[in-house]
Amino acid sequence: xxxxxxxxxxxxxxxxxxxxxxNSKRIADNAGEAIELKYILDIRDFxxxxxxxxxxxxxxxxxxxxxxxxxxxxxxGLHPAxxxxxxxxxxxKSVVTSNKELVATYGAELIAxxxxxxxxxxxxxxxxGGIPVLRPISRCLAxxxxxxxxxxxxxxxxxxxxxxxxxxKSFDAALADAQAKGYAERNPAADIEGHDACRKIAILASLAxxxxxxxxKISTRGITDITLDDVxxxxxxxxxxKLIGYAEFFTNGKVYAHVEPMVIGADHMLSGINGVMNGVYxxxxxxxxxxxYGAGAGKMPTAxxxxxxxxxxxxxxxxxxxxxxxxxDENFAANSDEVKFRYFVRxxxxxxxxxSVFGNTTxxxxxxxxxxxFITPAMSETEFNAAKDKLGxxxxxxxxLG
Amino acid sequence: xxxxxxxxxxxxxxxxxxxxxxNSKRIADNAGEAIELKYILDIRDFxxxxxxxxxxxxxxxxxxxxxxxxxxxxxxGLHPAxxxxxxxxxxxKSVVTSNKELVATYGAELIAxxxxxxxxxxxxxxxxGGIPVLRPISRCLAxxxxxxxxxxxxxxxxxxxxxxxxxxKSFDAALADAQAKGYAERNPAADIEGHDACRKIAILASLAxxxxxxxxKISTRGITDITLDDVxxxxxxxxxxKLIGYAEFFTNGKVYAHVEPMVIGADHMLSGINGVMNGVYxxxxxxxxxxxYGAGAGKMPTAxxxxxxxxxxxxxxxxxxxxxxxxxDENFAANSDEVKFRYFVRxxxxxxxxxSVFGNTTxxxxxxxxxxxFITPAMSETEFNAAKDKLGxxxxxxxxLG
Numbered sequence: 001x002x003x004x005x006x007x008x009x010x011x012x013x014x015x016x017x018x019x020x021x022x023n024s025k026r027i028a029d030n031a032g033e034a035i036e037l038k039y040i041l042d043i044r045d046f047x048x049x050x051x052x053x054x055x056x057x058x059x060x061x062x063x064x065x066x067x068x069x070x071x072x073x074x075x076x077g078l079h080p081a082x083x084x085x086x087x088x089x090x091x092x093k094s095v096v097t098s099n100k101e102l103v104a105t106y107g108a109e110l111i112a113x114x115x116x117x118x119x120x121x122x123x124x125x126x127x128x129g130g131i132p133v134l135r136p137i138s139r140c141l142a143x144x145x146x147x148x149x150x151x152x153x154x155x156x157x158x159x160x161x162x163x164x165x166x167x168x169k170s171f172d173a174a175l176a177d178a179q180a181k182g183y184a185e186r187n188p189a190a191d192i193e194g195h196d197a198c199r200k201i202a203i204l205a206s207l208a209x210x211x212x213x214x215x216x217k218i219s220t221r222g223i224t225d226i227t228l229d230d231v232x233x234x235x236x237x238x239x240x241x242k243l244i245g246y247a248e249f250f251t252n253g254k255v256y257a258h259v260e261p262m263v264i265g266a267d268h269m270l271s272g273i274n275g276v277m278n279g280v281y282x283x284x285x286x287x288x289x290x291x292x293y294g295a296g297a298g299k300m301p302t303a304x305x306x307x308x309x310x311x312x313x314x315x316x317x318x319x320x321x322x323x324x325x326x327x328x329d330e331n332f333a334a335n336s337d338e339v340k341f342r343y344f345v346r347x348x349x350x351x352x353x354x355x356s357v358f359g360n361t362t363x364x365x366x367x368x369x370x371x372x373x374f375i376t377p378a379m380s381e382t383e384f385n386a387a388k389d390k391l392g393x394x395x396x397x398x399x400x401l402g
Numbered sequence: 403x404x405x406x407x408x409x410x411x412x413x414x415x416x417x418x419x420x421x422x423x424x425n426s427k428r429i430a431d432n433a434g435e436a437i438e439l440k441y442i443l444d445i446r447d448f449x450x451x452x453x454x455x456x457x458x459x460x461x462x463x464x465x466x467x468x469x470x471x472x473x474x475x476x477x478x479g480l481h482p483a484x485x486x487x488x489x490x491x492x493x494x495k496s497v498v499t500s501n502k503e504l505v506a507t508y509g510a511e512l513i514a515x516x517x518x519x520x521x522x523x524x525x526x527x528x529x530x531g532g533i534p535v536l537r538p539i540s541r542c543l544a545x546x547x548x549x550x551x552x553x554x555x556x557x558x559x560x561x562x563x564x565x566x567x568x569x570x571k572s573f574d575a576a577l578a579d580a581q582a583k584g585y586a587e588r589n590p591a592a593d594i595e596g597h598d599a600c601r602k603i604a605i606l607a608s609l610a611x612x613x614x615x616x617x618x619k620i621s622t623r624g625i626t627d628i629t630l631d632d633v634x635x636x637x638x639x640x641x642x643x644k645l646i647g648y649a650e651f652f653t654n655g656k657v658y659a660h661v662e663p664m665v666i667g668a669d670h671m672l673s674g675i676n677g678v679m680n681g682v683y684x685x686x687x688x689x690x691x692x693x694x695y696g697a698g699a700g701k702m703p704t705a706x707x708x709x710x711x712x713x714x715x716x717x718x719x720x721x722x723x724x725x726x727x728x729x730x731d732e733n734f735a736a737n738s739d740e741v742k743f744r745y746f747v748r749x750x751x752x753x754x755x756x757x758s759v760f761g762n763t764t765x766x767x768x769x770x771x772x773x774x775x776f777i778t779p780a781m782s783e784t785e786f787n788a789a790k791d792k793l794g795x796x797x798x799x800x801x802x803l804g
Contacts, residue, residue, distance in 0.1 A: 019545050019688050029612065030544040124542060130689035132534070132542030140526060140534030142432040143421050143709035210431065269695055272674040286421050286706035287532035290696035293671055294689060304688035307545035 002031065002314040003067045005039040007059070007084060008075030009046065012098050012125070015303025016072050016310075027307065031314040038068055059084050063091050070313045072306050073097040082106050089113045089121060094317075096309035098125035098302050104199040108212040111324035120316060121324070122309035127153065127200045130301025131294035133280045134207055135312075138323045144284030146208040149247045150262075150401055153200040155276030155296045156184045156191035157223050157243040161261075162274045164231045165240065171226060183276055193222035194243065194259040201245030201257055204280070208247065209255050211328035219336065220259040230396045233346055233373055237364035239263045240271045244401055248339055256334035262401045263344035263375075269293075270401070340378040345388075346371050346396035357391045375400060404433065404716040405469045407441040409461070409486060410477030411448065414500050414527070417705025418474050418712075429709065433716040440470055461486050465493050472715045474708050475499040484508050491515045491523060496719075498711035500527035500704050506601040510614040513726035522718060523726070524711035529555065529602045532703030533696035535682045536609055537714075540725045546686030548610040551649045552664075552803055555602040557678030557698045558586045558593035559625050559645040563663075564676045566633045567642065573628060585678055595624035596645065596661040603647030603659055606682070610649065611657050613730035621738065622661040632798045635748055635775055639766035641665045642673045646803055650741055658736035664803045665746035665777075671695075672803070742780040747790075748773050748798035759793045777802055 004020075006013050020027065020037050028034040039062050040046075040054045049055065059080075062068055071088050073095055075081045081102050085095050090113060097103065102110075103123045114121035124134050128151075137146065152158050156178055163174035175192065178184035190196050202215035223243050234241050242264055247257040264271045269291050273279040278296025283289050295301040347354065351372050354361055361374040376384065388394050406422075408415050422429065422439055430436040441464050442448075442456045451457065461482075464470055473490050475497055477483045483504050487497050492515060499505065504512075505525045516523035526536050530553075539548065554560050558580055565576035577594065580586035592598050604617035625645050636643050644666055649659040666673045671693050675681040680698025685691050697703035749756065753774050756763055763776040778786065790796050 015688075023545055023547055023688065026547050027545055030540075131692055132538035132694075135542055136534035136538050136694075138432075139714060140537055140707065140710050142713040143425055143429055143706050145425060145428050267676070269674060272671060274669070284706065286417075286425065286702045286709075288697050288700075288703055290533055290694070292534075292538075292692070292694060294692035298690075300688045301690055304545050304686065305542065307688075308542050311544040312541060 001034050001036055002069055003036050003038045004070045004072070004310055005041065005062045005068050006037065007041040007062070007071060007073045009040050009042040009044070009055070010074070010076070011299045012074040012302045012306065013040070013042070013072070015299035016074060016306050019300070019303050019307045027311055031311045033314065035310065035314065038065065059087070063087050068093060069317060070094045070096065070310050072310055073099060074306060075099065076101070078102055078105060085110055086113060089117055089119060092117050092119055094120040094122070094313035096120070096122040096306055096313060098123070098306055100126040100196070100199040100203060104202045104215045107203065107206060108325055108327040112326070120313045122313060123203070124309050125302050125305035127203050128278050128280055128292065128294065129296040129298060130304040131278060131280065131292050131296065133292045134203070135323070136292060137204070137282060138207055141282065141284050141287060144286045146249055146282060146284055148249070148283040149201070149204050149208060149280065150270065151201065151204065151245045151280040152242050152270055152273050152278050153197040153245045153280070153296065154191055154243060155278055156188065157197070158273065158278070159183050159276045160192070161223060161226070161231065161241055161243065164226070164228055165235055168228065170228050171224065192224055194220040197243060197245045197259045201247055201259060204245070205247040205255055205257050206325040207323070209249055209253070210325050211332060212325050213255055213257060214333070217333050218257045218259060221261070223261050226261050230346070233371065233396065234263055234344065237373060238266045239344065240266065241398065242270060242273070246401070248334070250334060250338070254332050254334040254338065256336070256339045258336070261398055263398045264401045268402055336381040340380055341399040342378050343376040343384050344396065344398045344400050345376060345394055346373045347391060348372070348393045348395070349391055354391065357387050371395065403436050403438055404471055405438050405440045406472045406474070406712055407443065407464045407470050408439065409443040409464070409473060409475045411442050411444040411446070412476070412478070413701045414476040414704045414708065415442070415444070415474070417701035418476060418708050421702070421705050421709045429713055433713045435716065437712065437716065440467065461489070465489050470495060471719060472496045472498065472712050474712055475501060476708060477501065478503070480504055480507060487512055488515060491519055491521060494519050494521055496522040496524070496715035498522070498524040498708055498715060500525070500708050502528040502598070502601040502605060506604045506617045509605065509608060510727055510729040514728070522715045524715060525605070526711050527704050527707035529605050530680050530682055530694065530696065531698040531700060532706040533680060533682065533694050533698065535694045536605070537725070538694060539606070539684060540609055543684065543686050543689060546688045548651050548684060548686055550651070550685040551603070551606050551610060551682065552672065553603065553606065553647045553682040554644050554672055554675050554680050555599040555647045555682070555698065556593055556645060557680055558590065559599070560675065560680070561585050561678045562594070563625060563628070563633065563643055563645065566628070566630055567637055570630065572630050573626065594626050596622040599645060599647045599661045603649055603661060606647070607649035607657055607659050608727040609725070611651055612727050613734060614727050615657055615659060616735070619735050620659045620661060623663070625663050628663050632748070635773065635798065636665055636746065639775060640668045641746065642668065643800065644672060644675070648803070650736070652736060652740070656734050656736040656740065658738070658741045660738070663800055665800045666803045670804055738783040742782055743801040744780050745778040745786050746798065746800045746802050747778060747796060748775045749793060750774070750795045750797070751793055755793065759789050773797065
């Protein structure tokens with residue numbers, strides 16, 4: 001019998017509770033022993049809850065209870081989640097979390113404390129909601145050097161872009177629709193400006209490189225300046241625009257990362273990911289391309305990943321799982337000129353002018369519009385910006401994935 | 403330092419060797435210690451091999467060497483792989499394998515021996531090649547009751563169907579093309595008759611249910627009677643035909659499984675899986691739908707999964723991973739009338755006749771042909787067959803996925 005606690009009874013926390021109650025047999029079978037929920041921490045009152053006796057407002061009830069071996073931190077936010085997690089790990093309890101902000105910010109430190117205390121700090125739910133992705137990358141691709149990760153990591157922005165594509169909505173109309181459906185917050189900045197995806201690609205890049213990638217250094221551009229014309233023009237030429245968290249890993253140990261709307265060919269598996277779904281496309285030097293797809297958010301999918309981590313922590317009470325990364329003092333961030341991309345460009349300029357500036361471009365035909373639309377050869381950002389300035393009057397300029 | 407051996411130096415075995423040599427640092431980092439290859443077992447001579455001193459023809463060299471802790475069985479076939487694996491497990495060594503036939507046939511027995519001896523028997527590479535799928539289902543979805551698994555599990559047949567769709571090739575021409583490219587064997591029966599996919603869905607269904615699903619009892623139909631007309635007709639109506647390994651898990655513990663060409667809507671993620679790629683689509687009661695995608699075969703992808711299992715076995719030298727299933731004496735196979743599917747039907751009969759027999763069908767329009775094409779309501783196989791016989795003159799009848 002393993003005794004566990006939940007910190008935070010919001011959307012994900014109540015999902016964790018529901019799954020523990022709903023699937024107790026399956027969970028016990030997989031964990032090798034039954035799981036008993038002993039505490040739920042929340043500052044609010046839940047007097048009408050059928051198990052109201054589980055609730056506490058004092059984290060010390062959990063920290064000081066030597067019976068509790070695994071705690072799910074599903075509070076969100078940096079503080080006090082950071083302080084609570086640290087105290088719990090130091091008290092010798094494993095902690096599992098869906099808190100991407102905390103993992104992206106304090107991951108290396110919390111992983112080091114867990115290692116020192118011989119307990120686990122697991123965070124599968126922090127990227128891709130319920131989609132198995134961190135553990136597969138860490139464990140199943142353990143024989144690979146990871147070359148590249150490209151992910152649709154934010155369901156809200158994917159829904160908005162999808163609405164623009166399929167229902168001809170403007171960005172503002174699609175955002176309003178997403179808010180009405182509960183997919184976007186009333187203050188949608190974290191999603192539409194790319195900050196959420198930025199935390200997630202930082203976690204993926206840290207895991208794949210073994211070194212904490214500082215998310216504040218990742219060039220991040222959201223979807224707020226994507227117009228219906230951009231989306232339609234991409235679609236007509238057999239492409240789609242997706243907000244992509246991208247990371248590339250060099251053999252010299254450097255890591256390049258960005259979050260940007262990118263143009264993807266219709267035959268790429270990421271282009272078929274619609275609505276609020278997420279997908280993480282990983283390229284390893286042995287396995288080639290693999291992709292993990294599913295619901296990147298939501299109560300039950302996210303809670304599914306949290307409870308799986310709880311199960312894994314129960315199984316691995318005695319042997320820590322080796323999964324995580326270290327702080328890195330040296331600067332290993334590649335700058336944007338160390339990678340080359342092709343660019344998707346839409347302009348008023350005539351094709352002859354385009355060719356004189358960009359050289360061997362690929363023209364995109366079949367577009368019933370006056371703009372010249374083309375894809376450049378692979379070039380660095382500095383090279384591209386210089387050419388773009390020379391051409392002038394560029395309406396759209398997006399990196400191409402693949 | 404963990405000492406390991408490879409049994410079988412064919413395509414996958416030489417890939418395992420290559421990855422161990424190529425990615426030794428990454429492997430040691432992930433395993434927590436270096437891996438030293440001590441033996442390669444093969445009955446053939448490899449006198450020109452740069453490390454020919456590693457080769458042995460006598461399995462007892464490995465069985466009797468107490469230093470060897472992990473062995474990769476990549477020989478294929480049932481015998482002597484079964485006897486060798488059993489002896490190795492009984493000698494207290496962990497065994498990892500890509501041998502789907504062995505796992506599907508003797509899985510429960512070998513898993514039980516491994517458990518008794520406190521070692522691991524791992525087989526991630528037996529399904530989906532390099533795609534992480536068994537471990538994610540077992541571990542990352544540990545909090546879920548699995549409801550359904552539908553997979554494109556065979557790259558050869560997927561390539562053939564893809565060639566029929568995109569290049570208008572007949573089945574025979576597409577098969578010849580696959581053979582010319584090395585995707586299909588000269589004797590292609592195991593692939594095109596569905597036997598390969600059958601072993602794989604049996605392994606997936608066994609893992610998800612915890613009980614060995616007897617692959618000889620799985621209704622299996624290959625793609626040999628799929629015509630270019632079928633494929634084109636499906637395509638024109640916004641569908642695609644894929645060979646699907648399918649399993650459904652009932653709350654009463656019963657399991658239904660089949661391997662059949664099925665019709666899939668264009669918006670389903672499995673429909674976008676082209677060429678030799680594989681995908682496994684899993685539905686859990688908490689996580690909803692997730693999909694795992696990648697190369698389902700090939701030297702390096704398959705070897706990637708084998709070496710990952712070797713790494714995991716090294717990490718878990720002291721604590722077994724709980725992953726597998728048991729023999730089941732009771733009959734838990736659901737019969738085909740316990741599940742209902744919609745059917746995609748192509749016939750000469752007029753629409754009025756179709757409606758009188760099948761009731762509330764969904765007509766498919768936009769087809770420039772004389773046939774009547776429709777999708778039936780969900781019905782059991784017996785119900786469908788009775789209606790089909792009544793209608794007569796049915797050219798195509800395929801279950802619809804989703």
